[in-house]
Amino acid sequence: MDLLSLARTVKGRAQEPFTGVATMARTVADPRLPLLLVLNRTLFTPLYRASFLSAAAGSGVLRCMATRPCDLESIAEHLDTGPEERQRLRAWLDIGVRLGELDRREGCYRLKSRTAKALARVGNDAVAATLEELLRFHVPALRDAPRMLQGGGRFGLCDQDGLVVARSSLVVRGFVEAAVRKALPRTAPVRLLEVGCGSGAYVRYAAELNPRLTALAVDLQADVAGQAAKNMAQWGLADRVETRHGDLRTLDLQPQFDIVTMHNNIYYFPQDERAEILARARSLLAPGGTLLLTSSCRGSGTLGLEVLNLWFEYAPFGGPLPREDELLGQLREAGFDDVRATRVLPGQAFRAFTGRNSVTGPAGAPPARSAATTTVERTGS
Numbered sequence: 227m228d229l230l231s232l233a234r235t236v237k238g239r240a241q242e243p244f245t246g247v248a249t250m251a252r253t254v255a256d257p258r259l260p261l262l263l264v265l266n267r268t269l270f271t272p273l274y275r276a277s278f279l280s281a282a283a284g285s286g287v288l289r290c291m292a293t294r295p296c297d298l299e300s301i302a303e304h305l306d307t308g309p310e311e312r313q314r315l316r317a318w319l320d321i322g323v324r325l326g327e328l329d330r331r332e333g334c335y336r337l338k339s340r341t342a343k344a345l346a347r348v349g350n351d352a353v354a355a356t357l358e359e360l361l362r363f364h365v366p367a368l369r370d371a372p373r374m375l376q377g378g379g380r381f382g383l384c385d386q387d388g389l390v391v392a393r394s395s396l397v398v399r400g401f402v403e404a405a406v407r408k409a410l411p412r413t414a415p416v417r418l419l420e421v422g423c424g425s426g427a428y429v430r431y432a433a434e435l436n437p438r439l440t441a442l443a444v445d446l447q448a449d450v451a452g453q454a455a456k457n458m459a460q461w462g463l464a465d466r467v468e469t470r471h472g473d474l475r476t477l478d479l480q481p482q483f484d485i486v487t488m489h490n491n492i493y494y495f496p497q498d499e500r501a502e503i504l505a506r507a508r509s510l511l512a513p514g515g516t517l518l519l520t521s522s523c524r525g526s527g528t529l530g531l532e533v534l535n536l537w538f539e540y541a542p543f544g545g546p547l548p549r550e551d552e553l554l555g556q557l558r559e560a561g562f563d564d565v566r567a568t569r570v571l572p573g574q575a576f577r578a579f580t581g582r583n584s585v586t587g588p589a590g591a592p593p594a595r596s597a598a599t600t601t602v603e604r605t606g607s
């Protein structure tokens with residue numbers, strides 16, 4: 227019996243007459259016991275709950291149970307597991323019962339806790355994906371940092387599940403949509419390029435605001451772009467929105483867009499490459515076109531943002547969340563005019579940045595204002 231189980235036994239028997247008084251006294255006097263009991267309540271159990279709920283939400287098991295109580299067979303069918311896995315599936319579900327997240331009655335599992343019921347709701351999908359992102363990507367950043375510092379390891383894009391991130395990044399949907407509403411012309415025909423489109427939800431939103439808008443939605447990750455294309459078809463937008471798997475740095479396009487949007491992805495680029503990247507985005511804008519970039523920024527952010535920032539510190543392909551003044555400087559360096567940062571809500575770390583491409587020269591080529599823009603002139607479109 228481990229010390230924790232022993233502690234629980236002792237606690238449970240505290241009211242009973244002591245038989246082995248000396249043994250009990252020795253156990254209770256163990257100086258590690260109070261710490262274990264406190265950690266069990268404050269760390270171990272919440273971690274088990276979070277892990278179970280994240281897996282149950284991510285695998286769709288919570289959503290299954292939201293519609294009706296499910297027996298083992300129907301859950302196995304949903305997960306597409308063979309009969310040889312039934313016992314292991316039951317063992318996992320029973321931990322959910324033990325944690326108080328599920329209930330089991332007459333051979334059927336159902337949702338029990340308020341958290342499980344809330345995470346099962348379709349409207350809370352971004353929150354469920356945030357929990358999954360936290361456990362799968364944030365926890366490794368905290369856990370592996372010392373080992374990575376010693377061994378030199380770093381995170382790569384393959385350490386993130388792009389489909390989970392495409393869902394979790396919609397937690398800031400209200401902020402991004404407010405920024406899109408402000409920047410988008412409503413009646414004139416608009417050609418939009420969305421870089422790093424994720425689910426494509428913001429292209430859909432823009433298309434709903436302006437019925438004459440057409441768009442190219444691009445994402446670096448093939449599975450993310452594939453899912454966005456499926457979403458566009460499902461939303462009835464396939465004839466207005468082309469979805470492509472591609473990289474902003476190598477897109478071979480004319481400067482044809484009235485608006486380029488980059489939502490929640492400037493930190494996927496190293497800090498010292500951002501001015502060049504922004505100049506690249508500008509080179510795809512028609513004269514007079516606008517860049518709309520939204521991002522959480524460093525400072526006054528939540529703990530979750532600080533840990534996201536930490537993850538990108540350990541990812542050589544990206545960099546930390548931007549600072550407002552630093553990104554404004556990079557936009558100017560990239561050749562944008564009328565550069566602005568807008569706070570969508572007071573006290574929030576989220577900002578909408580805009581800049582205008584006033585260049586009327588050939589093919590929207592960036593002006594030679596700095597070393598960074600000069601580099602883009604050589605490698606750009």
Ligand SMILES: C[S@@+](CC[C@H](N)C(=O)[O-])C[C@H]1O[C@@H](n2cnc3c(N)ncnc32)[C@H](O)[C@@H]1O
Nearest residue numbers: 395422423424445446447473474489490491494
């Ligand atoms: C955090 S997600 C945000 C998705 C979406 N914009 C949103 O806000 O919901 C960032 C996305 O940017 C994409 N991305 C990163 N670097 C890119 C690049 N160089 N070109 C195109 N897409 C890129 C990633 O693949 C990822 O899907």
